[in-house]
Amino acid sequence: MEIQRYNRLKIVLAEKERTGTWLSEQMGHSISTVSRWMTNKVQPSVEQLYEIARLLDVDVKELLVSSKNIEANVR
Numbered sequence: 001m002e003i004q005r006y007n008r009l010k011i012v013l014a015e016k017e018r019t020g021t022w023l024s025e026q027m028g029h030s031i032s033t034v035s036r037w038m039t040n041k042v043q044p045s046v047e048q049l050y051e052i053a054r055l056l057d058v059d060v061k062e063l064l065v066s067s068k069n070i071e072a073n074v075r
Contacts, residue, residue, distance in 0.1 A: 001048050002041070003040050004040065005040050005065050006040055006043055006064065006065055007037065007044070007049075007063055007065065008063055008064065008065060009037050009038050009041060009052065009063055010038040010039070011057060012056055012062055012063055013038070016057075016058075018056065018065055020034045020035055021034075023052065026055050027048070027051060027052070027055070029065070049064070050061055
């Protein structure tokens with residue numbers, strides 16, 4: 001079964017030259033939690049997305065896959 005991509009966290013971290021370890025330390029979450037977010041196995045909450053966006057100095061929209069792209073993959 002293919003995992004649906006809802007967030008771009010792994011991509012944005014790479015663009016910002018940051019790691020999942022760095023993000024886990026900044027947020028006080030385990031690396032396994034951040035890893036699950038990065039692989040889209042689990043999604044961060046809205047509040048967590050805003051905190052991630054603040055830490056990475058990006059608009060929260062940059063962390064999300066467009067709903068149009070998700071709909072196209074479902075069909």
